Amino acid sequence: MCVALPGTVIEKKNGYAIVDFSGNRVKARTGFVDVEVGDPVLVHAGCVLQKLSKNESDDLTELMKEVGAF
């Protein structure tokens, strides 16, 4: 139930955004996060919960290096 998916804001309206998930577009409330068009965001149950870091794969590679070096 805690499934949340990353998408991209393609339109910003009053209180909600249109978020694109690889072609699927959904309306998501933005009450908890300030978003701009182009922002990668995490959406859960029709609500934006967080903005994503734009360098997700770099973050993960860094983590792997860190864990490897523990």
Next chain:
Amino acid sequence: MREELKAIIHYLKEYDGPDMNIMEVCGSHTAAIAKNGIPTILPDNVRLLSGPGCPVCVTPSSYIDRLIQLAMKEDTCVVTFGDLMRVPGSETSLSAAKGAGARVAMVYSPMDILDMAAREKETTFIFAAVGFETTMPVYALLVDTIVREKIPNIRLLTALKTMPPVIDHLCRGGAAIDGFLAPGHVAVVTGADAFVPLAKRYSLPFGVSGFSGPELLVAIAGILKARGEGKVMNFYPSVVTRRGNERAKAMIDRYFDVCDASWRGMGTVAGSGRILKKNFEWIDAGSRGLDEDRQKNKACRCGEVLMGKIMPTECPLHGTVCTPLNPQGACMVSTEGSCYSWYIHHRTK
């Protein structure tokens, strides 16, 4: 990333340290672990246990019974996420009740209920508000809209639960757990620091993880390396911060009080729930006191599965009388339930 990932996989496969029981307390992790074949990479002395992290699985039968009772009432419609439809109450499920004439609607977002209520003003719409910290902000936003717009025909039947108190409950009960894969999307809201007191109290490593195969692998490797250390490691930094989403937490606090909560198969855990504040009780469809938990099948061992005491395949009903088509317990219903996941993916360890 490829070389780094190979090194992590090599470390995991060759791990020859002490035995480690790592519990994931998120149903989405349970599903992702099976889907990505993570257990097949791990040596036999590293075990992944599924904890009470699937909201549907831990909802007591009396809550389902109450939903069915409401759905059978005239001019009433119960609105729910699909996961809850087939969860057995003490006698039947919402899905079966719908077949018998109850009015039940499935939606993608709790906010969808607003349009339904506006279209049919003579009907009372009741949202089955089940979930953890991830979903609570959405319910708080819905309540905020109901209050601000004075919407008279929407109610919530809540069964809201929080993660840190139930993890505390498991650890205090002496569960044999050496580390936790902390729930990534719960932590988006709570922040990774929400798990720091538990990590310190029990000297256990917590790894906040994402949901892809590589993210899970790096988090498991990090937990193995931090065995015995009471610390929280954030392996999902693309969305999880130390303090979480402050606006979402404030909105939850505005509308919901902390309460004791009943967990299916586990009993009541102090301070592990949230319920609408007294001021907003007029929106509540009767959530208080729904603590009774009567199993459909007395032999069902969902409670022990949820506490990591047994693996799903150790339940005598698993795969025999209890299957996804004929679930006897909630863990076999939800796609995030551990029994469902083990059955569908033929998981053996």
